[in-house]
Amino acid sequence: MTDLPGYPSRRSFLKATAAGAALSGLALPASAQQTPKPVSLDDYQREYLNADEWAFIMAATARLIPSEGDGPGALEARVPVFIDRQLASDYGTADDWYMEGPHDASAEPARGWQTPLNPAEVYRQAIPAFNAWCQETHGAAFAELSPEQQDASLTSLQNGDVALAGEVREFWGLLLSNTKEGYFADPQYGGNHGMQSWVYIGFPGARAAYREWPERHNVKYPLGPVSISGERA
């Protein structure tokens, strides 16, 4: 998505608002909480992904939930951190999944996980294969392509037009669902930084107490979210 000349983009609006808030010197209301500024995504110490994989995840998640949309993008929400940490955890290694065969890569999707690889291995094998396809089709690895080429590549991946080995056929589904999870999960897992996605959709988080509200029709619930660890926004 490109900005039309002369039209304010969401990003420039945010920049202006932030500058305005900084200049006005207003204290945050007592209810909000300063989230400590985390290390930038460029300096982030990866737990599982290698440099090429990281570059791919950064570029791919940024197209799946772009920063130029209505709400925060995958990068603002630090979705790549979530994916890296998940792949390093018992999710990545499928510790509590049933992983015995037989595996039938031609089985219908409803038949479930049909590969001996765990999610971490799927990412490891699929990313170079997909990058090779991008190289062949568009002339560069995914992260080096233009946004339009990236969108086209992801569309091909989604439609099954990218010939991937049967063992990594779940790759697109994993990538998309892990990106959504990193965007909406509790911040303790590394994504949804500052509960930005919850603020954006108006989800009040782990408060679990709205007894007086179900019968208040057409009244906006005003209080910001709280995370499982007690962060406020």
Next chain:
Amino acid sequence: MKTFLRIIGGLAVLGVIALLAFIFVPVQISKPAQELAADWQPEPGQGEYVMHASDCVACHTAEGGEPLAGGRAIASPMGTIWSTNITPDAETGIGEWSYDEFRAAMVDGIAKGGTHLYPAMPYENYRLMKEEDIRALYDYLMAEVEPVKNEVQETQLKFPFNLRFGIRAWNWLALTHDAGFNPVGTSDLQDRGQYLVEGPGHCAACHSPRTPFMSQDGVTADEDSFLAGGVIDGWNAPALRGEDSAPQQWSVEQLAAYLATGRNAHSTANGEMGLVVEHSLQYLTDEDNLAMAAFLKGMDGAEVEAPETFAAKGVGAIEIAGADDAGEATASMLTEANPDMPLGARLYSDNCIGCHFASGKGAAEIFPELQDNHMVTGSETKPLISVILNGAEVPGTAKRPMTLRMQGYADRMSDEEVAELASWLRKAWGNDAGQVSAAEVAAVRNADASH
């Protein structure tokens, strides 16, 4: 001059003799308050019942240890006192004790052999027990409890508290009341309650204030300070008399339910009181718990109407009370959920409101109300801080088997946040108590961590 020296010398000699007498002449022990017939026998089960009513297990059982075999550490301002083995083991327990020696321990605080017991043993209160109950307890301990060989750690307090003969002088101050029970005589029910509260229940040990000499200020019902509230190890044992006290705010039925099950329409018992419910009160008959409730209700002269039963089976849906006049402003502020609310209110909304509700009224028999809750507004802030940090547990009882557990929030809130929340709670819904500082929270958190 010579005469003067002679007088001084004489006085010194007299002083030494007096001191030696103080240390070595055996103390006169009290006679039975009432003579029992030679062939008197306790009713079956009477002794065990007295054991429960007197909560012997609370102190004389170590954590994870055999019942009544002693070895529990009891913290006192003078140091740690180790409770003794009261099973009938000849060597390490009380198997060799005669009945008169046993009574002397209960009534005068003197062990076999003449040693003074530390007043962690509430003989100030057991002194008021009836002869037949003491005798029934003795028969039970000797005949029905299995002897357990368990050598307990000897209590070694620092000087001067290690000089046990000094307790003799302390007893002159503490044991001014006669042995035996003197009923007020309002009604049979209230007299029975008075007996259980004053004597075996030893409620005054925590709920009466202490004198400067650490003896109980108010041991019997005729004293104004009796059960006027005390402080034990940084915890308030709330006043059980006076306008704002629970016995005056609650019905007799609710009081009895609290005693027997640790929960009622208003509150739940945790900390030391939870242990009393768990180890002692749940084993008493409904009639006796009602009797204590009736006595407490009428202690200041109120008219007492006692129901036949309480805590009936089959509670229906949980009733959730709305806010009252005093709590309305706080409740509507919380309900509006305005982001500009004070930090304490925001923390309450994020952490507490799901169970204790915007009204601060909680829910009957599960979530205690925080409005007018003595633990929330007490002079001591440690209990409130501790419950926020570590949570709390209400034991299950025969009538209400479910154990209630509140989670702790130590990981979810900083010291500053807990202080904000606690300070806010102490002013919410018409509560009126002072601020809590982050340093107080840190002290409780660090003390817990070092355990």
